[in-house]
Structure formats: structure tokens, C-alpha cells
Amino acid sequence: MIKEKKIQTLKNAVLNSYSQIFFSENKIFALLLIIVSFLDFWAGIYGLISVLTANITAYILGYDKTLIKKGAYGFNALLTGLGTGIIFQPSIELTVIVIFGALLTFFVTVALQGILAKYALPYLSIPFLLGIWAIILATKDFTALGLSERNIYTYNELYALGGKTLINIYEKFENINGFESLKIYFLSLGAVFFQNNILAGIIIASGLLYFSRIAFSLSLIGFYAAYLFYGLTGADFSALAYTFIGFNYILTSVAAGAYFVIPSERSYLWTLLLLPVTVIITASLEHVFSVWQISIYSLPFNIAVLLFIYALKLRVRKNSKLTDTFVRQETPEKSLYLFHTASEEFKNKNYFPIGLPVKGDWSISQAHDGKYTHKDKWRHAWDFVITDEKKLQYKNKGDYLEDYYCFDKPVFAPAAGIIAEVADGIPDNNIGDVNVEQNWGNSIVIKHGEYLYSQISHLKEGSIKVRKGDFVKKGDLLANVGNSGYSPYPHLHFQIQATPYIGSETLDYPLHNYIIRKNGKTELVTFGKPEEGETTAPASSEKILENALHLVPGKNLSVNLKSSEKNITEEWKINKDIWNRTFITDKEDSKAWFYENDSGLYFSNFTGNKKSLLFIIFKALYNTNKSFYKGTEITSSIRPDLFFGKLILTLQDFAAPFCIFLKAEFKMTYTEKDDDFIPEFVKTESTISKTIFGKVKEKEHFTVIFHKSGETEIKFDNNILSIKPLKKTILNQTAK
Structure with a gap:
């Protein structure tokens, strides 16, 4: 069992080391990038050796397994290995240099992680730069190494890899007429993995499009913004096709426009403004580094992005239209949807709860x-x-x-x-x-x-x-x-x-957890600012809801689904991760992330199987206050990507930074309490409404009954889902 976990950790670490170069953890994208790296077989081999060296070293030395699995310690070593493998002829001597170069890059990664973390800044690909420069300068004294001749005999390499079929595919893409700028775009993308051919760029572009529509669109915007600026200034952009620096504009655009900030109109605008700055940095650094006869590689990208991120962090007034990615998701789209639907909840989570200084109305x-x-x-x-x-x-x-x-x-x-x-x-x-x-x-x-x-x-x-x-x-x-x-x-x-x-x-x-009485109705406010003329009072918690919604890490839940056709029983665990974020997880490793405070239970995110019973809980109890006032309604927005199909969601992804037309709205109504003084149960009604351009297309309904015994029942579509806390607990659970 332990051996299987180690193998799984290493597998994830290797795959993510490839995709992390594009700020991704998508496995399919990673496989496509591995294929690209092996378009030059020996470069691919040395890249893989470097990845294994860095990640195994990180594991043996006891570094954080979560970061290892994310590829955080491997992607810079990968770039160092790829670059070294492209420059030099394969040999035993080169293999030794690559292994120790990967170790050097790993230690630089760890050092920069510690140094830059003080300023909440990423190390990006600086370890790769220091590693590859050290190797290139050092190898001037390593006479046993020979420069690679493989790019001179490209067809021989392709034939060895895939025979005449691969050569035909290669020629088909290389001989595409017209669209010269698009060809340079593909060459620039391929240059990220040190591949100087259009096929590599097309594969990477396809993977980038699959991974994220926003990242793909920004890669085009970044490239063409720089392309136009080169034309405006009279510089020769075609040189970027063979100097391995054109990708700087693509990576800068993706990082500054969608990864380190929430994608928006403002982030796209600032990306356009940042790219001419990156061009200036690139042009100036080329002259400086020509003295040492080494390439600047990704240095302009690192300088531009770090300057931009650091400048944003030093702002006195934060701007909601240009905001840091405070909870980074798998894709820029998911980060954006989470920001729009949960920004109020997350903002409120950061407030220390201060209530009213009085009791009564x-x-x-x-x-x-x-x-x-x-x-x-x-x-x-x-x-x-x-x-x-x-x-x-x-x-x-x-x-x-x-x-x-x-x-x-x-x-x-x-x-x-x-x-x-x-x-x-x-x-x-x-x-x-x-x-x-x-x-x-x-x-x-x-x-x-x-x-x-x-x-x-x-x-x-x-x-x-x-x-x-x-x-x-x-x-x-x-x-x-x-x-x-x-x-x-x-x-x-x-x-x-x-x-x-x-x-x-x-x-x-804002003040925390109070009610407003107006026109005979009671409105429950989790965080807000009472206005002049309003009648307000502190919200009082309902004991039944307090017990039912008190989810403690280490506690287990017994779950049972009954209907006329099936009877399913599961056991869930309540855990927390290394960042102290709490979640419920089922046997399939689906996770419903939540936070709980004195006022209620709030789900913030869901990952995993959307047909699972856990997703039912997520939808039915998405935003549940611990107070009961009959007729009170609570409304919240939920990420639309959890509820809509892939086709329409793809269109939404492209438009998301400018307009969100797909929405999912949650509403909970507090309907019944059997006794005002000693109640046995509390009942609520939950609804999920899916809208397209403001028109409701579908609704889901849930009746939730909270019992004094601690059991919670959710009724939907002739099904009854019951949740009971188990007495046994498992302490110190963390996300894997």
C-alpha cells in the first residue's frame, strides 16, 4: 500500500512537472507535452531524467508531498534537462552533467522558494535560468562534450522516431503557405520545449486550448501584441522563430492575464500594456547577454511578471476589477467562476465577526x-x-x-x-x-x-x-x-x-449575523451594514441547526440513500488539508470544501464526481445559516461550470473575462419548526436555478429536515438521503 502511494506520488510529480510550465496540472495536457519533448528523442530522455532526479531528491529529503505531486520541484529541472539535451550530443558524460544539473536546479528552486515566499512571490523559471546558464558556461571547459548535430539532420531524427509517416506529417505542417505570423506563433510555442518546428507548436496549442480557453486566447493576444509592437518599432520579429525567446510574450500574457490575477477586462488590458514593456526588456537583454554568448531564454518573462505581481501587491487600494487569484483552481476559468460566485463569501470569511452590541430589536x-x-x-x-x-x-x-x-x-x-x-x-x-x-x-x-x-x-x-x-x-x-x-x-x-x-x-x-425586520418580514444578514431607519436585532442560533452543521475534521458521517429502486450506504470523512481548509470526502475521493463559523455552514467548492451523493449535499446545503426565522430566504451564486454541459461552457469560457451569461443560483427558505420552545425538527427548502442570459432553464428542488437527534434528511426526486454523524473520529486527517 505504501509502495503504491509512493509510485502514485512520483507519477503525478512527473506529469505535473511538464504541465506546470503552462501553470497547469491537467494530465492530458501533460501527456501531450511529453510527446512534444520526445520529438527530439534525446532531449526528451534528458528532460525525463532531470524530472526524475529532482522529484526523487525532493521525496528523499522529505519535502512537502503536495508540492512534489504538483510538479513544483520538477518543472525547472525539466527545462534545464531539455535545454542541455538539445545543445549537446548524447553521451555518458552528458548524462552525468544532466543529473547534477538537475540537482543544482532543484537546490536553487528550494532556495528561491524560501527567499521569495517572504514577499509572496513565485520563483517562476528563475531556477531553470540559473541552472542552464551554469551548465552552458561550465561546459566550455568540459572538452568531452560535443555540440549536438541533430537539428542539422532533422529528417533522420524524425525517421528514427516515427518512420516515413512522421516525416510526412512534419512536412505537411512545415510547408503550410501563408499566415507567416501564425507559423511564428507555433514555433514560439514549440520553443518552450526547445522544439524548433511547427508540429510541436500545434500540439502545444491544442493542449493549451483543451486545458483552458482563457489561457489559449491570452497566448494569441500576447503573441500578436508583441508582433504588432515589433512591426511598429521596425524590429525583425521573424528572428524570434529561431532564437528561443518568442515564447516570453506568450507565457507573460498567460501568467499576468489569467494565472496570478483573476481574468477580466482589466487583466487583459494590463496584459496588452505589459507586453511592450516585455519587448523592451527582451531587446535590451539580448545585447547584454551577447557578451557571454548565451541566450536570455525566459528571463524577460520572469522580470516582467515578477515586477507586475509585486507592483499589484504594494497597492494601497485594492481594485475588484484587477485582483489577485486568492484561491487558485485547476484552470483560470474555474478561478474566475469561483471569484464571481464566492467572492462575497470569501471576503466575509476574512472578516473577524463583530456583531451588534445590543440584544433585542x-x-x-x-x-x-x-x-x-x-x-x-x-x-x-x-x-x-x-x-x-x-x-x-x-x-x-x-x-x-x-x-x-x-x-x-x-x-x-x-x-x-x-x-x-x-x-x-x-x-x-x-x-x-x-x-x-x-x-x-x-x-x-x-x-x-x-x-x-x-x-x-x-x-x-x-x-x-x-x-x-x-x-x-x-x-x-x-x-x-x-x-x-x-x-x-x-x-x-x-x-x-x-x-x-x-x-x-x-x-x-460590516457587522456579523443580524436580522432586519421590515414590512412584517425578517431578513437574515450574515455580513452587512445596517442602514438608517432599519429595525435590527442579533440573530439567535437554533440549537438543532448548530448540532447538525457542526462539522469537525476527524469526524465521520454515515450516509444512506433510499428510494423505491435502491438503497445505498456510504461513509464519509471530514478532513482538512495542509492549508487548514476543511472538506468532506467520499469513497471516490470527491471533495466538498466548506468553512463553518458561529453563523452557519458555507460550501465554497466541489471537486470530483458530480453524480455522487456528496454533490447532493453540496447543492442542498450550499449556504445554510444556523438561525431559524420562518420565511427567511438566503440566496447565493454557485460556479456555473458545475452545472452546464461542455459545449455551452466552452463558449462561456471564451467570454467569461468579459461577460458571464451562464449562472447557477442557490436559494434556501426556512419553512417550518414544529415547536418554538422545544423543537424536534427544523425544515428548509432549497432550490438551484440554472439560467442562460437571465432566463431560467432548469430548477432542482430539495427539502431538508434537520432532526434533534443530529440526523439530517434531504428529500429530492422521490429519494431520501440521510446523514448521521458517527461517534468514532479519525484525527489529523489531511488531503492527499
Whole structure:
């Protein structure tokens, strides 16, 4: 069993070492690239030797198996082996040089991984450059090596590989008339694997198209943008067909336009702007490196992409139209779809959850950019009051503090933290009076994290229960509402800020898990910013939902599907990967990725068999809050590539950076609870709607019943799928 795992790890490492050159882990694409590498047999052999050397070394030395399987330690060694195998005649001596060259490239890879990781930058193909340059310069003293003559006798090599048939295919592609620029495009693609023929480029282009429509389109855009710039400046672009540098523009375009950023109109625009810069870098470096009589290879690509990525990371204001790929998927398309459908959930996941500082129903008398005091640097704040059915804040005539419904009401910690500052001893004002000098009044500042604080102000004199340095949990009693400071009538001021001082500038930060009551209906908000005039209250969790949605890594789930025709039982595991991301996995190794917090369970991604029972769970419980308010609806978007066929999805892939016309929408409605005080079950209805250009084409319906016993039932299409937690647990599970 252990031996099989080692073999599987090595197999994945070898395949991905080829496809990683194009930022891919697609196995079919990898096989096509292996075929391309063997169009020059000895180059292919030495490339494979280098890949095996680097990956076996990484495994023996105990490096991260996940990175080994991804080909992270092998692709630079592969390029070094291919380049060396192309330049020199095959021999025992060259084999030794290739092995040690692969070791050198591997160690440079590891070193650069550690150095550049501090700046969150990739090492790209810099290890290959250092490795191939070291070998080329060193071999000037290695007289036992001879330069390759194989490109002189190309037909002999092709005949040895595939006989007359391969020669005929080669001639057919080489003798294509017209489209000179397209021929150079194919030659540039082939040059990535040191192949100087059109056939190699066509195979790579076909594999690139199969792997990613976005990457393929960007390869053309990158090439032709550089081609036009060469024409504009009077440079000779045909030279790129035989100098092994034309691919720089293709790789730069794919990396900067789709891999390290989310593909979009803006990323395509910046790719077009970056390519002339890459041309300038290329032209200048050629003159510099001609002194040493060595090729610049992929150096322009590395410089241009690293400069671009680093510049993006140093931005003060992030732009949603040009954003880093925060969760990288198998293809640029999947990264894009995930960004559009889950960006709000992922953005919210990064927020530390800060709730309301009150309990029960409260009205917002002033919200962000309020017309009275929430202005300029202090505009992101809320004022809370309590109103009656007539929207009045007071009883009688409102002449006294005690007439106001919110006066002396308890105030609670909105989240866990440490008391950073306390101000007390400021008298409460009479109605209509204000304290201009001590305008914040009695206040508390709580530290929730680095550069994250909340401030609660206008508290009642002498009511504060905490002192500076105290630790508080969410919901702990802090004080009571008063009328101190610049407050003509009792209310509670609440704001989020980055510094620990009373009166600090405010942050535009959402509040967590609350409800809004309007027109007799209740709206549940996971993260949001209450608006002026809204009636809001903290959302209360339902115990049944808390138990059912509490999925702990190490726990197993028993799953049973019953219908009139079948009865299927499975056991699933809840695991986590090396990045601490949690997922449910079944026997087929399908995975439903999720995260859970105090407010609910949220599925973020699915990989594997879409006909599996696990995919049913993913669809039925995609976004489930732990609170129950009858009639409440939750809506979310889901990645369209999980629901549509390949043909129409291919068209969508090409258009995706500019327009997404395929959509899948999730809606959950909270419909029934058998008892308000001691319920035995909670029922919800889930729907997945598939739309094309805004028109609904298909719907899937699920009825979900959460039982007090911990069992969850999902009813769909005359099937009943039940999920029960098992008592046994398996600790320290990680993704393989």
C-alpha cells in the first residue's frame, strides 16, 4: 500500500512537472507535452531524467508531498534537462552533467522558494535560468562534450522516431503557405520545449486550448501584441522563430492575464500594456547577454511578471476589477467562476465577526454617512435607539431620560477581545443638552485583533462593568445606555476603528449575523451594514441547526440513500488539508470544501464526481445559516461550470473575462419548526436555478429536515438521503 502511494506520488510529480510550465496540472495536457519533448528523442530522455532526479531528491529529503505531486520541484529541472539535451550530443558524460544539473536546479528552486515566499512571490523559471546558464558556461571547459548535430539532420531524427509517416506529417505542417505570423506563433510555442518546428507548436496549442480557453486566447493576444509592437518599432520579429525567446510574450500574457490575477477586462488590458514593456526588456537583454554568448531564454518573462505581481501587491487600494487569484483552481476559468460566485463569501470569511452590541430589536437612527454627526473620517458608524409601534423613541412627552426606551438598557460585547480603553465619570445630559468638550461621553474601546477595535459611546455614568486590560467574551455585559457626551437624547454610538483611542477614525467594516425586520418580514444578514431607519436585532442560533452543521475534521458521517429502486450506504470523512481548509470526502475521493463559523455552514467548492451523493449535499446545503426565522430566504451564486454541459461552457469560457451569461443560483427558505420552545425538527427548502442570459432553464428542488437527534434528511426526486454523524473520529486527517 505504501509502495503504491509512493509510485502514485512520483507519477503525478512527473506529469505535473511538464504541465506546470503552462501553470497547469491537467494530465492530458501533460501527456501531450511529453510527446512534444520526445520529438527530439534525446532531449526528451534528458528532460525525463532531470524530472526524475529532482522529484526523487525532493521525496528523499522529505519535502512537502503536495508540492512534489504538483510538479513544483520538477518543472525547472525539466527545462534545464531539455535545454542541455538539445545543445549537446548524447553521451555518458552528458548524462552525468544532466543529473547534477538537475540537482543544482532543484537546490536553487528550494532556495528561491524560501527567499521569495517572504514577499509572496513565485520563483517562476528563475531556477531553470540559473541552472542552464551554469551548465552552458561550465561546459566550455568540459572538452568531452560535443555540440549536438541533430537539428542539422532533422529528417533522420524524425525517421528514427516515427518512420516515413512522421516525416510526412512534419512536412505537411512545415510547408503550410501563408499566415507567416501564425507559423511564428507555433514555433514560439514549440520553443518552450526547445522544439524548433511547427508540429510541436500545434500540439502545444491544442493542449493549451483543451486545458483552458482563457489561457489559449491570452497566448494569441500576447503573441500578436508583441508582433504588432515589433512591426511598429521596425524590429525583425521573424528572428524570434529561431532564437528561443518568442515564447516570453506568450507565457507573460498567460501568467499576468489569467494565472496570478483573476481574468477580466482589466487583466487583459494590463496584459496588452505589459507586453511592450516585455519587448523592451527582451531587446535590451539580448545585447547584454551577447557578451557571454548565451541566450536570455525566459528571463524577460520572469522580470516582467515578477515586477507586475509585486507592483499589484504594494497597492494601497485594492481594485475588484484587477485582483489577485486568492484561491487558485485547476484552470483560470474555474478561478474566475469561483471569484464571481464566492467572492462575497470569501471576503466575509476574512472578516473577524463583530456583531451588534445590543440584544433585542433596535432601530438605526443614524448610519454611515449620517446627516448629523457621522461625517468625513468618522462617517462609518451607527447610532442605535429603541422605538415603539409609532416610531417614537420615548413615552409620555420625552422630557426625562427615563422616558426614552433605550436609556439604561444593557450593552454587550460585540465580539471577544481585550478592553483597550475606558472613559467614565462623565455626567449624563438632560434632554436637549450636549457636552461639547467631552463629546464621546463615557466610552469603551475593545481590541479584537491587530488594527481592529470597536468603540461604544454615550454610556450611562457609573454603569461600566469592565476595566482596561479585562478580557471579554462575546455577549458579556459591558455597561448601560446613557446620554453622556455630545448626545441630546439617549442613544448608543457604535463604530469599528483601527486604533485603540476613543474618537479614532472609523473603518468601513460590516457587522456579523443580524436580522432586519421590515414590512412584517425578517431578513437574515450574515455580513452587512445596517442602514438608517432599519429595525435590527442579533440573530439567535437554533440549537438543532448548530448540532447538525457542526462539522469537525476527524469526524465521520454515515450516509444512506433510499428510494423505491435502491438503497445505498456510504461513509464519509471530514478532513482538512495542509492549508487548514476543511472538506468532506467520499469513497471516490470527491471533495466538498466548506468553512463553518458561529453563523452557519458555507460550501465554497466541489471537486470530483458530480453524480455522487456528496454533490447532493453540496447543492442542498450550499449556504445554510444556523438561525431559524420562518420565511427567511438566503440566496447565493454557485460556479456555473458545475452545472452546464461542455459545449455551452466552452463558449462561456471564451467570454467569461468579459461577460458571464451562464449562472447557477442557490436559494434556501426556512419553512417550518414544529415547536418554538422545544423543537424536534427544523425544515428548509432549497432550490438551484440554472439560467442562460437571465432566463431560467432548469430548477432542482430539495427539502431538508434537520432532526434533534443530529440526523439530517434531504428529500429530492422521490429519494431520501440521510446523514448521521458517527461517534468514532479519525484525527489529523489531511488531503492527499
